[in-house]
Amino acid sequence: MSIIVKLEEKKDFSATERKIADYILDNKEEILHLTIRELAQATYTGTSTVMRLIKKVYDGSFSDFKVDLAFEFHNLQREDQYEQFQIQKQETAFSIINKIAHIQKTAIDYTKSLQDYQQIERVTKLINNATIIYVFTDGINHQIGCEFKYMMARIGKKVEVAKDDFWVALNCLKSGEQPLAIYINHREHNLALLEKIKRNHKVGIKSIAITGYINSTFETCCQEIISIPTGMSYSDLAPVTYTTAIHYILNIIVGCVIATNYSASGQKLNAYTDLSSQ
Template identity: 30%
Template sequence: MNSILKIKNLKDSFTDSEGRIADYIIENKEEVCNLTTGELAEITETSPASVIRFAKKLGYSGFQELKIAIAKDTPKYEMDIEKLYEAITLQDATEEIMEKVAIENIKAIKDTITLLNKEIIDISVEAIDKANYVNIFGVGSSGLVGEDLQYKMVRIGTKAGFHPDPHLQIVSASNMQEGDLAIGISHSGRTKETFNALKIAKNSGAKTISITKYGSNPVSDIADIKLYTTEVERHLRMGAISSRIAQLTIIDILFINLVKKNYNKMQEKIIKTGNLIDNLKIN
């Protein structure tokens, strides 16, 4: 995974000193590659030991290996384009908001693709394909994503359910059994209703998939299969918008791969349901 993206997505797990180191590296990618461990420690008011621990927490042998990774992962054109990623402000004109929303959403998709693991996607598709029943959990904006996933599943003949009422999600989770699949969607991974439903489904014998932001969180920690979106900066609720876009990207990837896996069988169902919906349109 890209070193800077890894730092951004793990920020919630950092200590205060690690957070200062992370902030400096994110804001000064070019400069940090020329610093020693002691110099970075002095700038961030930490210690050389803290810098080394920070690098090891990211999976590197030390600060030197982290610097090499940063240099490789951050070509100059990426440094220049990151200047476009600016927070939306109350003073922005309509044209500025249009551009910033588009850029934030593109960034969320791009960073999420970087986080995704091909093998985990294939395992997820296989789990959906083999499931007797797919039960989807999520509330708020994640619930909208869950509803979209259910719609896609039903169109291709997969038995799937989504209940907007969190109480019904828990009740339906308790009726799941071995051979079923539960999918919990929560950007933070800390949504109590989604966590409870997924846990109940797991205890009932169902296999579980989580779709959360990157890193350890209650929802992903209990899931058998973990899918991650990128952490999203939250300015004027842009986080809720971009996180939904990132989640929908994963849903679309799963759906397309599922159709590809069973194309001959599902093509007829897609055409049939498409024709039925077309008949409902006003001529």
């Protein structure tokens, strides 16, 4: 029987031991960093009482108890995530509506936590300085690149979704061009994209990567690497996670470009709106 189950069942626990067990279960992250004395202080008990409880659920030292408890918490979290990110048999429209909302909110919250505000400012500067932006994508990310091109066009920024990377490299050798490449990647072994990155780096194209996977090619060839979650590979809904994360990052970039070029972006947007209404 697992440690967690024993703590939840509280078999033959005294009232004080029940309080300690509840504290451990309610403070999963904190408990892993506490000493036995600190746990006793947090629960207003004594070290001997804490150790007596540990002996009822675990055969070993307090340090080993925390290691094995952490392992159980980790596995339990993976099981919970599997339930949350997988379509279950005979799910209703109501449950799927809530599940998708939960996945997208989780993806955005996690993506936000990965971001460095100073990095986003540096990325915005790179984009503002570029005369043309080439977006390199594959698969499902191609459509996201097209949507980014449309959003940037509305504020007067030239973006192309690259199809022929060799032509891009040649075109960027023209005098006066200040190209920027954005690589969107959610696959761990995207060898074709890595080759494009290397080729563009050789001709001096500055680059930004939006990716969940970091390797030497990204680190060597890209000025900035923006991290995103890639989605759980075993989940039916993994694409929801990484496409939500990519959209969120690109929307942030668009927003920052508008903010740093407010007057010019507003004029371009008004002109675009007038043209669209004709």
